[in-house]
Amino acid sequence: MPIAEDPEPRPAEGREPGGSDPSEAGGKDPFAGLVLDEEFVRSAAVKEQSGRTRVLAARWKHTPPVDPGGRRSVNEGPAATKRRFGRRPKLQVVDPWGNPRPPKRRRLEWRTPLFIVLTIAVLLAALNVDGLRNWYADHYGESSGTAPSAATTPAPTVAPETAKPTAAPPSVDPKQPTVTRPWAGSPAETWPTGAAGIEIPAAQAVGVFDEDQVTAQLKLVKDFLVAANLDPQVIAGGKPDGALAMMDRAAQEKPSRALASPDAEHDPTSWFPRFDPREAIPVGDTVKVQGxxxxxxxxxxxxxxxxxxxxxxAVRPGPEAEQRAAASPTARPSAPDAPSDGTAKPVSWTLSPADDVAGDTWTARTIVRRATDFRFYDPGKYRANPQKINISMTKSNFGNSSCDTTDGYFHPQFRQFARPHPEVTGPKVDPYDHSQELETGHGCHQTSRS
Structure with missing residues (x-):
């Protein structure tokens, strides 16, 4: 087959026999001393393009690139967006070739779940507006269905008295007390609670007793008043063993006789406040005190x-409150047996749960005023223990308690079970007014407020 010939004759390499050496290299490689270093590469007249440049040049030869308008050079840095609503300007992120990158998904912040919970709460409240109003009224407002106002804010507690007041407590707006607000509509709402309302005066030496002895005797009087009038077990119908133990042996005879066999002449409520749990149940352990x-x-x-x-x-109706209110005084059931262990029986001993009584959310109040003189005898002249209670005189007056029953318990009248009371023939008195001398023997009187 034919062979293509070179366009020009090859120079003699000098290796032919008898030939010449035109390159004058003496038979050596002319590139043997060539060094391809960095200087040589930089001095080259023609440089080879990168692979990506050749690929893009071939692509753009047929489809020229279109400027999207937001492209920036890598050297120019990221572009700053406009500032909106006082927030920091956002920096636009670009890739090494100037193309904007899509924004990354932001992580869920703590505010997002909070907004979700608040939205759900608002929706639930909107679906149960009445329930929300009742909840607010029970905790912060008046009775159900009444819009709360500034008048429902509890007033600050007044200080205990240090002497007999000169006037009756100011009147307040009459309101129906409930289990949640047992002191609504009563001057006692601002009175001290429990033992805080019994303040001991500063002691000093009197007669044969020095200052320390007088201090101990005044504290004994306070302890007796607390045990006799504020003990929840006694109020719920239990036996006042704690108060009796503080009394001198001779002073225990009358109250013990009254507790064992109560009658018109021997009424234990003259010393101890007690409620029949079948008829009236105390609302909590709170008692308001002033004096x-x-x-x-x-x-x-x-x-x-x-x-x-x-x-x-403050008391609420017991399981038999309605039937006892409807019964005549002569048909009233006999009093329950006093617990022998000195404690009140639990509510479970009653015939039916108290919640079954209609209107048991309405409560009532019984106001008891006691004026008592305590005497501590000189042990050098009398056979008496100066560390025990001796009652020289006691007078009591009750507001909102039946006058025709002497079974050793208070019998308050509840508004939801109201009935006529023909036995109430005495004058109308204010049970909260202790600015006047305590008088007894005026018959069965009616109270002006409770």
Whole structure:
């Protein structure tokens, strides 16, 4: 087959026999001393393009590139967006070739789930507006269905009295008390609670008793008032063993006789507030108290302590409250047996649950004022223990309690079970007014407020 010939004759390499050496290399490689270093590469007149440049040049030869308008050079840095709503300007992220990158998905912040929970709460409240109103009224407002106002804000508690007041407590708007607000509509709402309302005066030496002895005797009087009038077990119908233990042996005879066999002449409520749990159940353990205590020398006898306190008890109807209110005084059931262990029986002993009584959310209050004189005899002249209670005189007045029953318990009247009371023939009195002398023997009176 034919062979293509070179366009020009090859120079003699000098290796032919008898030939010449035109290159004058003496038979050596002319590129043997060539060094392809960095300087040589940089001095080259023609440079080879990168592979990506050749690919893009071939692509753009047929389809020229279109400027999207947002492209920036890598050297120019990221572009800043406009500032909106006082926030920081966002920096636009681009790739190495100037193309904008899509924004990354932001992580879920803590505000997002909070907004979701608040939205759900608002929707639930909108679906149950009445329930929300009732909840607010029970905790912060008035009775259900009444819009809360600034008047429902609890007033600050007044200080205990140090002497007999000169006027009755100011009147307040009458409101129906409930289990959640048992002191609504009562001046006692701002009174001290429990033992905080019984303040001991500053002691000093009196007669044969020095200052420390007088201090101990005044504290004993306060402890007795607390045990006799504020003990939840006694109020719920239990036996006042704690108060009886503080009394001198001779002083225990009358109250013990009254507790064992109560009658018109021996009424244990003259010393101890007790409610029949079948008829009235205390609302919690809170009792409002206001009054004063003072002491003086009793001459040769020793020390005389005067007390005048008003106790306000909130109760709700028991399981038999409705039928007892409808029954006549002569048909009233006999009193329950007093617990022998000195504690009140639990509610479960009643015939039916208290919640079954209609209108049991309405409550009532019984107001008891007691004026009592305590005497501590001189042990050098009398056979009496100066560390025990001796009652020289006691007078009591009750507001909102039946006058025709002497079974050893208070019998409050509940508004939801109201009935006529023909036995109430006495004058109308204010049970919260302890600015006047406590008088008894005016018959069965009616109260002006409760």
């Amino acid at each position: 004063w205590m003072k002491f003086e020398s009793d001459g040769d006898r020793g020390l005389l302590v005067h007390t005048d306190y008003t106790f306000v008890y």
